Structures are given as C-alpha cells and as structure tokens.
Amino acid sequence: MSNSTTMKPHFDHAKRSPAWRVVRPEDPAPESSTRVQPDSARDLIYACGLTKSYRRHKTTVPVLKGVDFAAQRGKITAIIGQSGSGKSTLLHLLGTLDRPDSGEIHFESQRIDTLPVQKRDRFRNQQLGMIFQFYHLLPELTVLENILAPSMIDKGIFAYWTNRRAIHVQAKKWIELVGLSHRMHHRPCELSGGEMQRTAIARALINEPSLLLADEPTGNLDQETGASILRLLESLNRDHGMTIVMVTHDESVAMRCDHVVRLVNGKVEHLQSLTLNPSTVSS
16 A cells, blocks of 8 residues: 555544543553554554543443554554444544543644644644544535535635635545545435445545544445445555544454554554455455
C-alpha cells in the first residue's frame, strides 16, 4: 500500500447515553501490557497510557486500563476485540470525541487530548474523517448536501458561498469515486445501506483528512455489501495514501489490514503486522 499523498476532514458527534458520566479516578494509570514506542517520523497518531472509566448510577465501569496505541502513516490499522473490550471507546478518544481520564494522545507530534474545545473541534473537522456503523446522515438533505456539510462547517457561510463552485467540484469528485453519481440528488431514505455508507465515506473525505477513523464500517451491512465497502477503503489507502484506523470485531476484516491491535478487557493483548494476501484483498 502506497503512501503517496497526505490528505486534510469531517466529523460526526457520537452521543453517549445521558445516564453515563465520566469518572476521573485518582489512582495512577496502570501499565499497558504492550508498550508502544512512538516514532514521530513513522506514526501519524499515537497514544500512551490511556485510561477511561464511566459511571452508571452507582456502578463504575473501567473501560480502558492503560492502553498504548500507534498508527503508521499510509497504513490500515485494525482495532479488534470482543464487545465491551474498549474498541469504540479508544477510537472516540483518538477522534477527540471524548477525553481520556489519563494518558496522552499525539497527532503529528502535537498533543491533541488537551486542546481547548474550539481548537479540538477545528482539528477534528480539518484533520480527521470519521465514519460509523449507523451512517448518521441528515435525512432531509440529499447525498450531495450531506457530503457538503463538513465544508460548510469548516469555511463558514460567506467563504462557502464565495468558493462554492470549487467545493461542489470537490464533492462531486468524491461522489464519483464512491460510485454514487446516479444517486447525488437522492435522500437517505431512498438509498440502500451500502449507498448510505458510501455517502458517509464521501462526507468524511470532503475536507481531505490526514486520518480516516472507521467504527465498524461494515457491521450494519450484508456480507457482499460489506466486502465492497472494504474494497473502497483499501483503494483509498492504496491510491490516495490514506491512513486508516478501523474498529472491527471480525477477524476476517482485520486480516485485510497492515497492523492489528487486539484489545482484551481494556488492555492491548498484542500487536500484529500482517502481509496482505492479494486474493483476499480482491474478494
């Protein structure tokens, strides 16, 4: 997989149940079972000693227990584990949707977990693309309008209208790349699950992010449609040098990635580098 270009993103809010609130324990962070030695020349994003707990009513639930993580530039990294192992929580921390109780997260050598809210939101919009299992498309907007939304947020109304022709050209480029030119003016209720996920991917790419974060991107799709979404993500990595971090519980999906980080009970069990089987990639 090549590392030919560095691209710039999109953001969706993932809401936590209001019954949950953050717990910031006083105890020092436990040591991770697998230490990551960050390399700023190699790693686009890395985290050290991440802990995260939540409380529901009177019960405290520790989710992450001292996790180290790194994603190399131009590679696809899978975060794998059973339900409740902390996969999505880790991805949300990397995407600055939430803050760790302790530990640090660095993006291109800049610490991002302590950014003020406004700077964090701008970073997320300009440097991260995010896709989720349930799409999070705005139902009243067309495919094109959903994809344009992050650019409107990034540039503001005046700058958007001033540059709208160039922005529309950019949006249509991504619409064509994900194979939705014939659906450009359709609303989400008129799309299949695979088409909605392709719309979400194009929306995540409109601001040309450096990093794409994907939370179970095939989890809500049938096997054939899921395979087509995986091929699309692989082509983004291969043809555009996109760095991708993907959460999955599916071993077969993880086997298509360059690196695998396995979480067990909130800790990294082991790191694994894989050599892609060309016959698997084309399946």
